[in-house]
Amino acid sequence: xxxxxxxxxxxxxxxxxxxxxxxxxxxxxxxxxxxxxxxxxxxxxxxxxxxxxxxxxxxxxxxxx
Numbered sequence: 706x707x708x709x710x711x712x713x714x715x716x717x718x719x720x721x722x723x724x725x726x727x728x729x730x731x732x733x734x735x736x737x738x739x740x741x742x743x744x745x746x747x748x749x750x751x752x753x754x755x756x757x758x759x760x761x762x763x764x765x766x767x768x769x770x
Contacts (some may be wrong), residue, residue: 715748716763723753724767732770733761 707750719737725732736749741748747760 712766713769714763715750715761715767716746718721718748723770725770726761727756727768761770 712727715735717722718751720737722735723732724735727757733750733754734753736751739747739749746763748763750761751758
């Protein structure tokens, strides 16, 4: 029987967690969650070795590093 575990996604991260996107292999650090925004919840991250922060969709599949 196959392992039917749910994939780990951005929504389960805590501030400071380092992770890699499974699809692209890009490495990020999780910064914070912003709730009550007009577009819904925002998950703020920073790509490693960059200063700019950006948002990722909550369902992006990740691997903790």
